[in-house]
Amino acid sequence: MEHTASRPTAAQPGQAPMQSQTGALVIVTILFFMWGLLTSLNDVLIPHLKSLYTLSYTQAMLVQFCFFGAYALVSLPAGALIRRIGYQRGAVTGLLIAASGCALFYPAAQNGYALFLFAFFVLASGITILQVAANPFVTVLGPARTASSRLTLTQAFNALGTTVGPALGGVLILSAAALGADQLAALPAAEQAAYRAREAAAVQGPYLALAGALALLAVLFALARLPRVSHDDGSAPAAGEQGSAWQYRHLVLGAVAIFLYVGGEVSIGSFLVNFLGEAHIAGLSHADAAQYVSLYWGGALVGRFIGFAVMRHVSPGKTLAVSSLGAIALVLVAVFAEGSVAMWAILAVGLCNSIMFPTIFSMALHGLGRHTGQGSGILCMAIVGGAIVPFIQGGVADAAGLQPSFLVPAACYLFILFYGVKYATLHRQGVAA
Structure with missing residues (x-):
């Protein structure tokens, strides 16, 4: 992460x-x-x-x-x-x-x-x-x-x-x-x-x-x-940079998007072994299913390189919107289909996840100026979504069944779709939300 x-x-x-x-x-x-x-x-x-x-x-x-x-x-x-x-x-x-x-x-x-x-x-x-x-x-x-190349290298090794x-x-x-x-x-x-x-x-x-x-x-x-390593935090605020990071609406919405993205990504990964073990999905043992979980996370690794090339020509907001729309479609297939179709659909969500975190992060910090440090801290705190969303999906799985519970991360991606579309519009208008 x-x-x-x-x-x-x-x-x-x-x-x-x-x-x-x-x-x-x-x-x-x-x-x-x-x-x-x-x-x-x-x-x-x-x-x-x-x-x-x-x-x-x-x-x-x-x-x-x-x-x-x-x-x-x-x-x-x-x-x-x-x-x-x-x-x-x-x-x-x-x-x-x-x-x-x-x-x-x-x-x-x-x-x-x-x-x-x-x-x-x-x-x-x-x-x-x-x-x-x-x-x-x-x-x-x-x-x-x-x-930037060193950051890309280290993040690739994280993936x-x-x-x-x-x-x-x-x-x-x-x-x-x-x-x-x-x-x-x-x-x-x-x-x-x-x-x-x-x-x-x-x-x-x-x-x-x-x-x-x-x-x-x-x-x-x-x-x-x-x-x-030192941080220069003693500079005087420039004109128009009073207040705090919380005054930037696109940062607040970005924090919600980070919360839901991390929550959705972690939640899907948390349930994958049990999902692939369902008789009507793949009927895999836990040990065999774990090997396929690596494909879910491996998709994020491959997708980063694809996303890097795509975003040289397509705006971050549009790329985020398309990725989240793809994730929603794949999760819905996993919820309503069976067998190998459902299995490969949920695994392919990892590919859609690949560019979401860095894209949301950079969009949310855009134009914050001297409040960038505070904004970064707010976004990092939003990673707590990885604690909350899986817990919610667990409750839905106990009440309604494991397969329908994946509608919870689908709802998370729906908000990310909204954020990507909204950012793309504001980007064209040259307005900081």
Whole structure:
């Protein structure tokens, strides 16, 4: 999941040599990959924990509620922490907290669902701090003229992480066939306990390995020679730039669009394994379905390159409107069709998602001037949609069924369609809404 920071400036004195910057860029790129992988692994763990603890869909979506809720609770404290200790130490702190969250999965496997939820929150808190701290380094690790290409590279590796995560989790965590609630209930109590212990233990090894990898990255980041990053916030406001970012209607609508986009994207990914396991859709085991979830996230990776070429000739608003219209159509096909048609329709939504986050983000910040930093913070807080929308879809799935519940993300894309059309109109008129 991308997270955009305001443009920093690097202090020229003591600038790290080019070789050191290249090494630092490699480390930062690995960070982008890691938090993409960790975020998409939730899509594998949700059906695993749902089966393990016989949860309802609403209860299972508490995973995303705790994970993305950290964005709302930790983003502002993370900014204050980084202003106090600096970007490099902030990144190290985020890595160590994320490593602690991964390590908590070991005792959680022996102590139940509540500790799993706490572990998800700790992990996401570390990722939030890490994102706030690491993004500015990308723009200063090299010449200013190539900053955009470095940002594209790191975001591509973030998308690569989200693509690899479900496939890796499917192999390491979902390798054994999960028992249904009725099958589990039919077992004697002793066998039920043994089954739960065995399935819970499948999480321990992979997340301990991830904890070790994050701790190692923290050490490497602490030892790396990085240029200093500072933000010039002391400039006097220009004429017409009084007030706050909240006065810009296109920013407020953009924050709603980010909330709904992240919510819709995460919600679809969260339910994919169970959806593909439905007998009238594909009847796949959890392990097999996890491999297809990688295609959903991989579509976003491929779509970024397509979108980059398209938006050189088509306005961002029109591109966003067409993408959201395509997402709505595909979700509706998935809701009302069956078999492979429904399966491939929902997987193809990932391709439509590809350009939405950066496009909405840039449109919402357009023309904010000195309020751009505040606007960026507002948009990043809106990522909490990843906590709320899956929870709503879980409630609909419990009440009306899994397939109809995908109308919830379809409604999210409907607002994004409105935002894209509205922005395209205003863009032609040269008016800032």
